[in-house]
Amino acid sequence: MIREKSEPSLHDLLMEYGKKRIKDEFxxxxxxxxxxxxxxxxxxxxxxxxxxxxxxxxxxxxxxxxxxxxxxxxxxxxxxxxxxxxxxxxxxxxxxxxxxxxxxxxxxxxxxxxxxxMPNTVDLIGGSLALELLWRSGGLRNMVKFPASTFQVLGSEKAFFKHMRTGTPSPKHGFLFKYPGISSLPPSKRGKIARTVANKLAIAVRADFYGTRIDTETMKNLITKRIHEAKSK
Structure with missing residues (x-):
């Protein structure tokens, strides 16, 4: 005699869902x-x-x-x-x-x-900034979806909403202001460099998400070159 497989109870389903949520959370x-x-x-x-x-x-x-x-x-x-x-x-x-x-x-x-x-991200922007980026983004799965423009202004939410409400100038950078060399630039040139960093950052984040190592040294050299050029102009 073949017994039909019983349907899982609501309790079992909730337990399995709870385990999945815990696994996803951690x-x-x-x-x-x-x-x-x-x-x-x-x-x-x-x-x-x-x-x-x-x-x-x-x-x-x-x-x-x-x-x-x-x-x-x-x-x-x-x-x-x-x-x-x-x-x-x-x-x-x-x-x-x-x-x-x-x-x-x-x-x-x-x-x-x-x-x-996230070794590529740490190599590119340093450990402290990488940690802040991860914290503000809510995880690698969120970060990999961000375009470079989001990385550029991440951390400037208050200024952005003020821009939307009152028409003040839109923010040109957020937490990337802490990237070495940007804070010492004239305000008018910080946005351009922050955009360069954000473009490279988007690449590094995706590489980390997919477990690939990339040449971050060349990226850093390019950013340093752009900073020196911005200071000399």
Whole structure:
């Protein structure tokens, strides 16, 4: 006697769908985005924590000179005093120092992960910019769909919407302003160089998505040449 195969229950279907969603959510590039988001959050927390304990410097004699908060925490945590109040300040600084250490570990981890996931992009624009690009884009699958023009203005959403509402000049660059050499150019020439970087970036991103290595050194040399030309004119 042949038994008919029973239809899967709604529970089974929902379980399978849930597993698929989890698998899609934790692809390597999306996992990297989560870690990088955590890095951004811990940086914000460190700055907020600094605001809370900055005034304690009066008790310890350690002043904050607008440098790295972590250096301030380290100096304050090294103070030795039997006074209970100062001891508590030192413990507070030690907590800040622990957050700084965790942030350093996160940065190292995400940087190494970025090199593995998108080596061409990292070679072209550097690890920090590559991480920001991935974070703003939402993943490699989204990035590969972007034209070069999107990469050029990514990160300038506020300026773009203001342009749409009020007719102000459209933005010529977004986060690519941080590409080495662009910020030192006259404003009128930054857009052209950002467009050159965006064109090469679109190629590098696609190569990373398909797991292909390309000659990014030639691309960087061309960009450097264009920057030098823009400065000399």
């Amino acid at each position: 692809t390597e590039d999306r996992l990297l985005i989560k870690f990088y988001s955590l890095y951004e959050e811990i940086t914000e927390i460190i700055n907020l924590y600094l605001e809370k304990i900055d005034s304690f410097g009066i008790l310890t004699g350690v002043e904050y000179n607008q440098d790295d908060p972590c250096l301030y925490f380290r100096s304050m945590a090294a103070v030795s005093d039997a006074d209970p109040s100062i001891s508590m300040v030192v413990k507070s600084a030690s907590i800040g120092l622990s957050m700084c250490s965790f942030r350093t570990d996160l940065f190292q981890f995400t940087s190494e992960m970025a090199v593995r996931i």
